[in-house]
Amino acid sequence: MDRKRNKRVGNKYLILVVFGLICIGCKNDPKLEIEEVVEVIPEPDPITMFGFNIDDYVVKHDTIKSGDSFGEILERNNIGYPKIFHIAEKAKDTFDIRRLQVGKPYVLLCAKDSLETPEAFIYQPSKEKYVVINFKDSIHAFTGIKPITYVEKVATGVITSNISTTLDEKGLSPRLAYKMADEIYAWTIDFRRLQKGDRFKVIYTDKYIDDSIYIGVDNIKAAYFEHNKEPFYAFEFVVDSTKGIIDYFNEEAKNLRRAFLKAPVKFSRVSSRYNLKRRIAVYGFRVRPHKGTDFAAPIGTPIMATANGTVTESRRKGGNGKYVKIRHNATYETQYLHMSKRLVKVGQFVKQGDVIGKVGMTGNTGGPHVCYRFWKNGKQVDPFKQKLPEAKPISDSLKVKYLDFIQPIKTQLDNIDFLEDVFEDENQPEHRLKENTNPISYNQ
Incomplete structure (x- = not known):
């Protein structure tokens, strides 16, 4: 028994000696220093909405109902009419509270108290635009636009019956059909008399909110429409930046429009x-x-x-x-x-x-x-x-600039293959688009 006990004591001393030597070695050799690792967990970024940190509020989402008014919404959320009147008066230069539309969404940011008293009212008249009326401390109102991402895309198609059906079969926005038929080729091609086999290529821009919510077609940059085997090019060009006049011209700088629309109302x-x-x-x-x-x-x-x-x-x-x-x-x-x-x-x-x-x-x-x-x-x-005139042609001074401007766009358009040449696999998804990998995003 004594021999076993002495052996255990010896082992303990041996362990202490080895540990001591390691510590001495660490002091002499900085490479062997043992550092205490402390894991730092970063605090999560605050979640913001319309510029507010929503963690500071009780957030209530709703839509304008029939019979709702700004005053009734605030009154049923514990704000008295004297203050409601004061808020409306202060905000009227920015937003007329009588213009609330049924079905449009709004948000109330409420205090984290027992009454959950509203401190801000946010109204969204459209997917992009919003109006903020903040009355937490002082009353102030402002309008804003959510950050919009613009993604350039291309699409091609072959007409089987009409332009709308062709776009719908490919999951594309009907807005493309409207823009081509009513804004670009209205005076050049009769879209009610398209022929089976007519085909098109288009370069256009889609708009997204927060990179994910699709809000529609923004513009058509260029288009090629082959009708009755005759080609029709169209290129978007800013004619007057001061007045914001944008028009479409062909590859020879001829305007595709007439000076006057056929009618002042659609579908009449x-x-x-x-x-x-x-x-x-x-x-x-x-x-x-x-x-x-x-x-x-x-x-x-x-x-x-x-x-x-x-x-x-x-x-x-x-x-x-x-x-x-x-x-x-x-x-x-x-x-x-x-x-x-x-x-x-x-x-x-x-x-x-x-x-x-x-x-x-x-x-x-x-x-x-x-x-x-x-x-x-x-x-x-x-x-x-009346023999109405064509739309105003490009001035001689702008024509050279226009032809230089469209040269790379025309090359891009000409290099787009039609669907039947690109997608031979019948199992390919119907929505076939090529997207710009570098979308432009900015907060308007």
């Missing part, structure tokens, strides 16, 4: 044409000249300026009701009658396609429509019988 029908010999039963079949063209459309339908110009009248007068008149140049003027709402002011410059009002029934009218009147050299004429 002509209910009454220009007729200087019109007789109406209500007036005893006497001649009552109609110097306008009526386009029937539901109340609230957007009315567009048919050409670039400056608003010379925006008022309500007699049988015309609410109307807008635009001077386009020294030769042409247009007028839009019976509006329910006017959206432009005298002196304002408008571009072709801008919404200037809404269809209504003001003045002398038997139903909702817009009476479109057209002046040439101060005389009202029938726009359908």
Whole structure:
């Protein structure tokens, strides 16, 4: 037993001696120093929403319901009407609280107290835009736009029946069809008479919020449409950066548009044409000249300026009701009658396609429509019988710049293969797009 005990004691001393030698060695050799490793766990970044740290609040999401008002929303969340009135007065220069729309989302940021008293109201009139009314300490309001990412994409297709069906089969936005048919090729190709086998290539830009929420097509950079085996190129180009005028031209710098749109409203029908010999039963079949063209459309339908110009009248007068008149140049003027709402002011410059009002029934009218009147050299004429000019061509000084500008874009467009040449595997996914790997993102 003594021998075993002595052996255990010896082993303990041996361990102590070895440990001591290691410690001495560590002091003499810095490479052998033993350091205490402390794991540092970084604090998570605060979660922000519309510039607020939401960890500081009780967050309540909701949508505007029928009958809701700004005051009622705050009142049922424990804010009294004297303060509500004060908040509304302070915020009115930034946002009119009467403009809340049913179905639009809003957020209340509430204090973490027993009453969960609101300290900020955030309203989202669209996916991109928001309005903040902050009344935590002092009252202030501001508007903002969420960061938007722009992703350049390309798409190609072959027409089997119509452009909308072709895009839908590939999971592409119908907005592309609208832009090609109504904004780019409206005066060049009749999209109601496309042929089976017509094909297209398009370079366009999609918009995303927070890199993930798709909010639609932003613009078309360039397009190629082969109709009846005839090629039609289109390139987007800024003609006037001051006025924000953007137009589409072909590879020879010729404008693809005409100076005037065919109609001031979309998806409408002509209910009454220009007729200087019109007789109406209500007036005893006497001649009552109609110097306008009526386009029937539901109340609230957007009315567009048919050409670039400056608003010379925006008022309500007699049988015309609410109307807008635009001077386009020294030769042409247009007028839009019976509006329910006017959206432009005298002196304002408008571009072709801008919404200037809404269809209504003001003045002398038997139903909702817009009476479109057209002046040439101060005389009202029938726009359908006029040989209207083409849109303004590129100036000689801009033409060289334009041709240099489109050269790399045309090369990019020409190098895009059509789907049947690229995707031979029938098991490939339907949504076939090539994306720019370097999207541009900025906070507007």
